[in-house]
Every structure is written in structure tokens, then in C-alpha cells.
Amino acid sequence: MSITSDILRGHTExxxxxxxxxxxxxxxxxxxxxxxxxxxxxxxxxxTLYTAFRRLEQNGYIRTYWGDETVGARRxxxxxxxxxxxxxxxxxxxxEEAKNIIDHLIK
Amino acid sequence: MSITSDILRGHTExxxxxxxxxxxxxxxxxxxxxxxxxxxxxxxxxxTLYTAFRRLEQNGYIRTYWGDETVGARRxxxxxxxxxxxxxxxxxxxxEEAKNIIDHLIK
DNA sequence: ATATATACCTTGACAGGCGAGGTATATATG
DNA sequence: CATATATACCTCGCCTGTCAAGGTATATAT
Numbered sequence: 001m002s003i004t005s006d007i008l009r010g011h012t013e014x015x016x017x018x019x020x021x022x023x024x025x026x027x028x029x030x031x032x033x034x035x036x037x038x039x040x041x042x043x044x045x046x047x048t049l050y051t052a053f054r055r056l057e058q059n060g061y062i063r064t065y066w067g068d069e070t071v072g073a074r075r076x077x078x079x080x081x082x083x084x085x086x087x088x089x090x091x092x093x094x095x096e097e098a099k100n101i102i103d104h105l106i107k
Numbered sequence: 108m109s110i111t112s113d114i115l116r117g118h119t120e121x122x123x124x125x126x127x128x129x130x131x132x133x134x135x136x137x138x139x140x141x142x143x144x145x146x147x148x149x150x151x152x153x154x155t156l157y158t159a160f161r162r163l164e165q166n167g168y169i170r171t172y173w174g175d176e177t178v179g180a181r182r183x184x185x186x187x188x189x190x191x192x193x194x195x196x197x198x199x200x201x202x203e204e205a206k207n208i209i210d211h212l213i214k
Numbered sequence: 215a216t217a218t219a220t221a222c223c224t225t226g227a228c229a230g231g232c233g234a235g236g237t238a239t240a241t242a243t244g
Numbered sequence: 245c246a247t248a249t250a251t252a253c254c255t256c257g258c259c260t261g262t263c264a265a266g267g268t269a270t271a272t273a274t
């Protein structure tokens with residue numbers, strides 16, 4: 001992996017919400033999407049992912065339902081809520097602001 | 108404060124090194140500089156600052172010396188080392204990369 | 215049979231940030 | 245002269261997100 005956890009820390013929820021904004025998805029798929037999108041530079045670890053799902057659900061930002069797969073392993077799908085959409089916008093704005101601040105501070 | 112600790116997490120060392128790249132400085136001053144540079148949007152907490160100094164020193168990225176103040180409180184100055192300059196470059200590159208990745212992942 | 219891929223999950227350790235508390239010097243205010 | 249404020253340093257212990265390690269189950273390929 002090429003970028004450290006500490007830099008990514010705090011973005012996990014935003015990343016997940018951004019994905020769910022496009023379409024409902026499930027853990028395994030979200031993880032693969034992220035790896036693919038970043039050319040394997042960044043991998044969201046499973047334990048990180050699932051603890052983030054729990055937080056997001058507790059905060060009402062996502063809701064979950066089981067897929068109706070008849071073959072293969074079951075899938076737990078996640079969908080973003082209205083609160084989640086609002087949170088996403090807030091997180092995204094914070095990121096834009098933080099980006100400027102950090103850029104400025106590290107020259 | 109307007110940006111969260113988790114987003115800033117991991118940048119503390121880079122921010123400090125960037126400051127020391129310009130000139131030697133001491134804790135209190137560095138803290139004030141950061142607040143001023145960010146229009147008080149971001150304040151590096153003292154405990155965060157001093158633990159970061161310890162880490163940086165242990166890693167050989169900075170060295171310290173006491174100021175020769177004859178009045179007022181004593182000041183412990185910090186200076187960046189060659190290793191520190193190299194670390195700064197590395198951190199900065201990681202940041203540029205991370206920025207792109209995050210931007211891409213959160214759309 | 216065994217390995218690999220898909221798919222889910224929990225537990226406990228770790229590390230950085232930070233609130234709360236402390237020390238000391240100097241100056242300004244009442 | 246007492247008190248507040250600014251300067252300047254520091255430590256301890258909690259909190260929280262990340263992640264290694266471990267686990268379960270289904271299906272397919274070798």
C-alpha cells in the first residue's frame with residue numbers, strides 16, 4: 001500500500017457514502033470498487049469497512065437489507081438515507097476546506 | 108474549530124517540518140503561526156504538538172536546543188535535520204498522492 | 215481432497231489527538 | 245499587593261478509528 005492509514009483516517013465514511021450515492025451496494029463489492037478505482041493503491045481493510053458500516057448505520061446515514069441471492073454467499077446491501085446524503089455533503093465540504101488548509105500549511 | 112482531528116491526523120508532523128524548513132522555531136511560536144496562517148480555523152493543540160515533537164526527535168527529524176533568553180520564559184527551539192528534510196519531501200509526496208486518491212474516491 | 219473466490223463478521227491491540235492538569239516567568243490592571 | 249493575562253514549557257490518561265488475526269459459510273475449479 002502506498003498511502004498511510006493516518007492520512008486516510010476519517011475519510012472512510014465519506015468514501016462509503018460516496019459509493020452508495022451512485023447505487024446500493026454490499027461490503028465485498030464496495031471494497032473491490034475502491035481497490036479498482038485506485039489501481040490497488042488503497043485498500044480499505046475489511047475490519048475498517050465493517051466497523052464503519054456499523055457507525056454509519058447507528059448514525060442513521062445508511063440502512064441495510066439482505067439480498068435475495070439464491071446461489072452463492074448471502075449479501076448484506078447498504079443504502080444511503082437522506083441524512084446520509086446530508087452528511088456526505090457536509091463531509092465533502094469539510095474535505096475541501098481541510099485540503100486548502102493542509103496545502104497551505106505544508107507549503 | 109472547523110476541521111476535524113481525524114482529517115488532520117497524520118499531518119501534524121508534516122506541518123511542523125514545513126515550518127522548520129523556513130526557520131528554527133519553538134513550540135509556542137509554531138502554534139501561533141499555524142493559527143494565524145489558517146485564520147484560526149485550525150489550532151494544533153499543545154499536547155498534540157509536544158507529543159509530535161517527541162516523535163520527530165526520536166526519529167531524528169529534528170534536533171532541539173534551548174534559547175538564550177535572559178528575560179521571559181525559556182524557549183526550546185527546534186531545528187530540522189537532513190533526515191527531517193527528506194521525511195518532509197516524502198510526506199509531501201504522499202499527501203499529493205493521497206489528495207488525488209481521496210478526491211477521486213469521494214467524487 | 216484442496217485451493218480459491220465470494221461473502222459475512224468480531225475482538226483486541228495500537229497509535230495519534232486532545233482534554234485536563236501542572237510548572238515558571240513577566241507584565242498589566244485594579 | 246493581589247490577580248489576571250500572556251508567554252512558554254510539559255505529562256497523563258482517555259477516546260476513537262484502523263487493522264491484524266481470527267472466525268463462519270457457500271460455490272467452483274484443480
